[in-house]
Amino acid sequence: MRKCYILFAIAVFIFSGCNAIDCKHQKGSAVVVNVQYLSYSTLDSLTLGLSSEDSIRVAQQYISQWAKDIVMYDEAKARTNPSIERLVEDYRRALYVHAYEEYLVEQQMPKTILDTTISQLYERISEQLLLDESIVKGLLVVYPNDAPKTQQLKQWAHQLSDGSISAEEMDQIEKYAYQNANGYELFIERWFTTSDLLKFIPTEHSSLEKQISKQNQIEISDSTQTYLLQLTEKYLQGEKMPIEYATPKLKEIILKERQIEFLQKERERLYNEAIQNQHIVFYEK
Numbered sequence: 001m002r003k004c005y006i007l008f009a010i011a012v013f014i015f016s017g018c019n020a021i022d023c024k025h026q027k028g029s030a031v032v033v034n035v036q037y038l039s040y041s042t043l044d045s046l047t048l049g050l051s052s053e054d055s056i057r058v059a060q061q062y063i064s065q066w067a068k069d070i071v072m073y074d075e076a077k078a079r080t081n082p083s084i085e086r087l088v089e090d091y092r093r094a095l096y097v098h099a100y101e102e103y104l105v106e107q108q109m110p111k112t113i114l115d116t117t118i119s120q121l122y123e124r125i126s127e128q129l130l131l132d133e134s135i136v137k138g139l140l141v142v143y144p145n146d147a148p149k150t151q152q153l154k155q156w157a158h159q160l161s162d163g164s165i166s167a168e169e170m171d172q173i174e175k176y177a178y179q180n181a182n183g184y185e186l187f188i189e190r191w192f193t194t195s196d197l198l199k200f201i202p203t204e205h206s207s208l209e210k211q212i213s214k215q216n217q218i219e220i221s222d223s224t225q226t227y228l229l230q231l232t233e234k235y236l237q238g239e240k241m242p243i244e245y246a247t248p249k250l251k252e253i254i255l256k257e258r259q260i261e262f263l264q265k266e267r268e269r270l271y272n273e274a275i276q277n278q279h280i281v282f283y284e285k
Contacts, residue, residue: 036070038063101263109262111255118250122243129241129249133205134212135191137233139173140200142183144225149176154217157230160188161216182225188232191245201227209237 046062047055122129139157143150156173159165177184183200194208201208203220211218213236218229235242241249274280 038066104266105259105262109259113251113254117254118247119243121250121254122246125253126240126243126246129246131235131237131239131241133194134209134237135193135235135241135245136197136212136231137188137191138216138229138231139188140183140185140197140230141173141177141181141228142200142225143181143228145221145223147180147226150226150228152176154228157228158217161230161232194237197229201229212236 043059043062047058050058139160141153141157143153153173153176156165156169156176159169160173174184174186185200194205194212197208198205201220202222208218212231212234216231216234218227218231220227220229235245243250271280
């Protein structure tokens, strides 16, 4: 296989401007461009399982592109502002530091957050935690316009909202939905945003927001079916988030603050340790 693309490799070697004095051949290398080596093993892995003709084509394409990249990089490096080297080094250093900080945070920073910590933060910043859109809990039933006993369904839904519904009546709602409805969502233990509801109800965001603000039982109909939305709990657009809804955001803030403090302490520890071990030495003028 190597004999198939060795002539092309020699051509690249000559094109790179190397001679017997300037370039030393590294054992196992197929191509050398400005002291950058491309090994036979790399080419062999690229052409594994290919026919002789395809192997030559793939190897030539790869060698050509690899060599062009090298010579373009070397030319750019020689002709651009030397300050780029400083930028490259700064970026390289930042990558190392970032990777190490991620390791420290993942392996050593405490992740447990007490409920009291969440409550204290909520009390401190709750005025800033305003809803971009309404959030609700409740029930959504989508049924055909000719579905039976819809008034009974609405009565059960109303009882769900005021808390007077019995376990048997809850079972009746579910039974009704399975027998007659095209869609059914009971979300009395989780929050739905207005945008979440729009995945099920064909109406405008502003229109639904307005209806949510005014009533707890909302009916929207089209030519074939009716969307019955019963709200059991709601917080309107612009109001403060309830703490249970804000908890994921509060945890994120707490962990971010903890991370900043943790990394600052780690930097300070490493700094003091370096001074103590005389890895940092200060000289007077």
